[in-house]
Amino acid sequence: MKARVLVSLKxxxxDPQGQTVRAALNGLGYSTxxxxxxxxxxxxxxxxxxxxxAIARDVLTNPVIEDYRIEYLPA
Amino acid sequence: MKARVLVSLKxxxxDPQGQTVRAALNGLGYSTxxxxxxxxxxxxxxxxxxxxxAIARDVLTNPVIEDYRIEYLPA
Incomplete structure (x- = not known):
């Protein structure tokens, strides 16, 4: 069976990494x-x-700064 | 509008990072x-x-080693 766990900053x-990507995209002409x-x-x-x-909560996520979401995928 | 771009190794x-996570989980007792x-x-x-x-293909993904998938999210 398959699932995916999405971990993102609260x-x-x-999120400086995301801001850098946004600035780069804007600079490349993707202004929207x-x-x-x-x-x-x-x-x-x-x-x-x-x-x-339990895995997502205790192992994959740092609960101080991150949120997670689990999505179960069709087999 | 919102979308997400998932970038994963082909x-x-x-994927040594993923293998390390798997080994750690197995070691923690998550044997399945x-x-x-x-x-x-x-x-x-x-x-x-x-x-x-275009953004996913040209900017966010390294086409030599990575695949991407775009998912449009409801607003």
Missing amino acids: STVL IRDVRQGKVFEVEYDHEADLE | STVL IRDVRQGKVFEVEYDHEADLE
């Missing part, structure tokens, strides 16, 4: 880009049961 | 995790038209 946390935030995605393949909620 | 390219691949996600906010296809 909206209250500055208003905001970019960069995060991580973990594509996980697992056998039957796996406690992805 | 399946033929080794078979594979992890790590990628990047760009959450993009844009006004009306933006050529996200």
